Amino acid sequence: MLAELITLKRSDEAGLAEQLTHQLRELISAGSIRRGAALPSSRQLAAELDVSRNTVTHAYEQLAAEGYLHVAERRRPVVTDDIEERFAKAAPVPKRDAARKPLLSPWALRLQDVDWPLSYQADFRPLRPGLADAREFPHEIWARCLRRSALRRRFNEQTVVNRQSLRDALRGYLEVNRGVRAEAEQVLILPTAQAALTLIAATAIVPGDAVWTEDPGYPGAAAAFRAAGADVLGIRLDEWGMMRMREARAPKLIFTTPSHQHPTGRVMPVARRSELLAAAEPGKTWIVEDDYDGEFHYDSRPMPALQGLDREGRVLYVGTFAKAMTADIRFGYLVVPSALARTMEIAQRHLGLIASVHIQEALSDFMADGHFLAHIRRMRRIYRSRRDHLAAGLTRHLGDVLAAEIPPGGMQLIARFRDRAADSDAVARLVAAGVEVRALSSLAVERPRDSGLLLGFAAWRENEIGAAVRIMANCLAGKRAARG
Template sequence: MILAELLALQRADDAGLAAQLTQQLRALVASGRIRSGAVLPSSRTLSAELDVSRNTVTHAYEQLEAEGYLRVAARRRPVVSDDIEARFAKPGAAPKRETVRKPLLSSWALQLSDTDWPLSYQAKFRPLRSGLADAREFPHEIWARCLRRSALRRRFNDQTVVNRPSLREALRDYLEISRGVHAEADQILILPAAQAALTLIAATVIAPGDAVWTEDPGYPGAAAAFRAAGADVVGVRLDQWGMMRMREARAPKLIFTTPSHQHPTGRVMPVARRTELLAAAAPGKTWIVEDDYDGEFHYDSRPMPALQGLDREGRVLYLGTFAKAMTADIRIGYLVVPPSLAQTMEIAQRHLGLIASVHVQEALTDFMADGHFLAHVRRMRRIYRVRRDHLAAALARHLAPMLTAEVPPGGMQLIARFKDGAADQNAVARLVAAGVEVRALSSLALQRPRDHGLLLGFAAWRENEIGAAVRTMANCLTGKRAARG
């Protein structure tokens, strides 16, 4: 058999002749058409038979030798490697079906579920997904100028500074004025997301077996981060004022709370309850994580100052994010830590690689310094309030016999409870299939869920979109066609 007869080089092909020859020879050996121990023509002979340069053939032979297909000795013709048939299936033989085995995972990974973050329908952007800012209202042109200005600067030589001093200082001033947070700039860590801040906290202060209290129902990402560190996560029930104190339980290592707008109910924790919560956290023994994820958006009164501002013992770690106030793809969060933790947590931040883009940090500094951030927040506060009221009115108009909406004083979402206690998971499945993206209230419970309802986002959706979504909900849940209005 003449080897050249098995090869078909395309002279006009974009791939070089050497690459074509290498690929075709590799395929012939792998398929078994050229057997182990077969002696191939010399580079001079094959080049003449194919009418190509000798260098083309030499390059192909050398590449296949490097990959283990050929053995090439000085002044000898190339030989197909002896073990080639053991490495590849024989011609015509069906590939063996390997038994699919479960991967070896950590105990934490084995407990993961997409009920925490549903993945099945997130590729589509549909009303009434919760927790999203309206990117359509964001000043993208202004933000693009800030990014461009940051990228063109030539002062990023010191890459060891992972938390840009300029943004730390801008955040310190903003948080003190708007949220009543008291801190020095070096207590602020800039992170690639709010969830990264929870990961950092868990890795730094939690040891396996430590008790952690979280709200129930509450933000599932917090429980996921703490469980990953081996914590014993305990869900604490809510009343009308938010998280209750569990006097009979052992003192926790950490308490996670969302006092400004409890997730998902939107309830605001009053000062008396905040003081009680601080009293439950012994200095040096119990830490409190205050997640102020959407504290910028309070509509019915002045926002209550942060829990961190009431703390005089250095027990509170204050967490915030730009993803809600600006747009989700900003991917920047921040963490204000007590002075006793500042150095340790910044070192841990580096070890874990939880480092935000320097260019985005500098762009954010400009965006805040030029007044664009506050102007955008003020504008969106007005818009979101109108959307909240529109959603509440639409639910009352079309679904009052079935759902009771709790209108929160702030935030970006509300919950609507089923009056008859009906299971919410089936309703969510029907609504998602109909094109309305909601979450089941029961899916946010850490223990046995006591309440069933729907978590509905209003911030990212315009009034006409909200109205259409609620009419779809009414059609889907009641079986009756909802009138427009």
């Protein structure tokens, strides 16, 4: 009797009809109900199971749609004659990796092995690098700028991808504070700085082109250029930043962070910048200057941008609001040579790398009213104090294990293991204990040669920094004992 093979639970989250459908399907698939067998009528089975007839009818109709049953008017449902052949010959479900490979590009397949974006926890914890302190941001002022922007927008007003007001404000700021030489039409506004790198890669790189990047360096740059098919070559650093490699293959593009090298914080002097410009032959090589946190220089006046030294139109200058303001305002901008301005803006539209007009206008007000520069000046003082506090704490509590390198600016510093221990193991222990840091070895473009930690100080108050350093000292106590 079929009803004896079926058990329905009225308390189950799955409804009675779903339970009945599933159990009948399993009985047929297992051969407990043979092909050609007639099932009870919906009325009879409903009575035997003490359920509504609609419940049984739904199950029968669903199984008929799936090919398990043949249902005819005024006849009992019958198990399909070729049920074994139909389902036995079905292609086996491919493994996840095998199913994915034919559908994705080689670049997409490599993403599973890439440790970027960083696999941090969802909540922010000290000493995560690269973050601005959102708690110190003037949110009330920013809210007023957003509201003003929203109120003056008009329905069906023509949308311009790069708002002139923000282009003008940025051009003026960059000229005075970063030494950038450009007209407003050379400034493109993008959703993120990473979008700027994607735009550059899409317009400048042909598959197989050689690209130089700093090693260790910013992993997002290498990711964007590899996605465009570039052959990325990591160029080692000396005390002044990226070295010129005369024996290396001539590059189509050079990526550099001269104001504060990522991650070391080293500042590239003018002589080295001139060397780099000389290596970029006009019409053959582009230089991408990522000035991600150039606003924050503490020990002297900030070095002017590399772009300002360029007289041949070889440098594409990338910046971001995420560091100067907060991580939530991730807008990036790109200053391109005048010869590329029209092409790059058309490419920007085609790729859909378009930033919210509403926020663009709020940003232009925030800058025009002086709030942007005032915020940066205030945060310079705060971040410098936090840098010094972190450096002093590392020296006091971990000086025999780590050698901290104090950068002249930026939002993070590196501390190298004195015994060149495996930094990835230390990072795992620290993250488990509540301190989020980055392994220096994970930022290598070629073979990892550096062992250390990348520590953020900008987003964390001094009491938070102190607590984090004490946790680090406890976690790394084994190293201290081993050395003693």
